[in-house]
Amino acid sequence: MVSVNKGLVYKVEFDFPPGSAGLLGCMISDGGFQVWPSSLGSWFTGDSIVIGFDDVYLKESAPYQFNIFTYNDDDTYDHLIHIRIGLVTNEIFMARFLPSMAYKDFAEALLQIQRDQTVIVEQQAQAIINNPFPWLAIPGE
Numbered sequence: 001m002v003s004v005n006k007g008l009v010y011k012v013e014f015d016f017p018p019g020s021a022g023l024l025g026c027m028i029s030d031g032g033f034q035v036w037p038s039s040l041g042s043w044f045t046g047d048s049i050v051i052g053f054d055d056v057y058l059k060e061s062a063p064y065q066f067n068i069f070t071y072n073d074d075d076t077y078d079h080l081i082h083i084r085i086g087l088v089t090n091e092i093f094m095a096r097f098l099p100s101m102a103y104k105d106f107a108e109a110l111l112q113i114q115r116d117q118t119v120i121v122e123q124q125a126q127a128i129i130n131n132p133f134p135w136l137a138i139p140g141e
Contacts, residue, residue: 003065004087009057011086012036016046024079029067030059
């Protein structure tokens, strides 16, 4: 099991060191759902190879962890695998990988600008009501 943050997985790497000779296998699941490799029941195997690829997997619900399953069919040596998961948590960075999210962020930013402008217009209108002829005001009063 590996703990992660809420966010978007954009890259995954499985580093099989020399000597495992294809006898070491690895699979990652999110709860009961097999995530990598994506074909149900399959496992990554290798020897002196990094299996790496870009992906878009949104991890947005708890528990924030992945389950890592491995096997070792070598009856003589223990073997280890190194797993790297690239994950971004900030929506601005997620937008790079999910263009529709970028649009959502852009639309939200436009709505916020519109809200801010409405407040400014209301403040200016109130200032005019409070002092409709500022050029008639006596300096210092």
